Amino acid sequence: MDEGKVHPIASNSGEKLGANAMQANVIRDGDGSSRVILSEPTGCTAEVVLHGGQIISWKNENREELLFMTNKSLWKASKVIRGGISICFPQSTNFGSLEQAGIGRNRLWSIDSSPSPLPPVNNRSTVDLLLKSTDEDLKTWPHRFELRLRISVTAGKLTVIPRVRNIDSKPFSFTFALCSYLSLSDISEVRVEGLETLDYFDSLLQRERYTEQADAITFDGEVERVYLSTPPKIAVIDHEKKRTYVLRKDGMPDAVLWNPWDKKAKAMPDFGDEDYKIMLCIDSASVETPIVLKPGEEWKGRQELTAVSSSYCSGQLDPRKVVQGYSY
Known part of the structure; x- marks a missing residue:
């Protein structure tokens, strides 16, 4: 297979994406x-759906x-399914007066064919998505914006680059999150x-502020926490x-860490009773300090997810080295 070229995937449309036609x-x-x-x-x-711009x-x-x-x-064209990677904008979690999901998750996005200031996408499969504010929004x-999302896949890596531009005549502020639901073997065996x-x-304790005391975070019950000023690398080890x-x-x-555990899982209509055992939601987020944009300004974030083989119990991988950026 030629490097950087995606061969056609069987579909009922055959439509290709402009400049990314080979990808x-x-x-x-x-x-x-x-x-x-x-x-x-x-x-x-x-795989990305245009409704909600959801991976x-x-x-x-x-x-x-x-x-x-x-x-x-059940899958519906106009419904966000819980899981994957989704966007929370202009409000992330429940830190604000808007609905928790924000605007982007409940709207139909379009393929962005305009020239991008981002670097060329060599040797990767990429799509650029666009969401523009509407009168209904x-x-x-009450702010006009453009929200862009670049999603790229390379060997072992999934990259998401969100960009928000203020196209209004006055400044606005917002919070933002990429909600990433990871597939796990057993949440009780995860660090x-x-x-x-x-x-x-801690959202389960009246959103009081605490300091993490554990050497690593493990799970034996419901968790919904917003960790502040976190490092640029976080490791989730599935033993x-x-x-x-x-x-x-970056940005x-x-x-945010979230797992509903058993009681809340059973009370959620869009979540299986046992689903909590095999997932962890970890968000890259900007929550504590809202992002402020003047008219014409643009904010950019970046998230990269990689999945590497490891055997933490046998000592083949030290997760602290993963966090610190050592290569293997």
């Missing part, structure tokens, strides 16, 4: 929804699914490294699958 295909489904399939030479793939699948070269998606809800949030000693807001997710981020100083 991604659009599929029009029978229910009227649209998906973008990204694929690169080693076999890694990602609903990321598979490695062995065709293993790396993102969690609930099977509880102004009733909810998160890189958040030690940091302050966090049973011998897999480590490494999250690298989003905070990180």
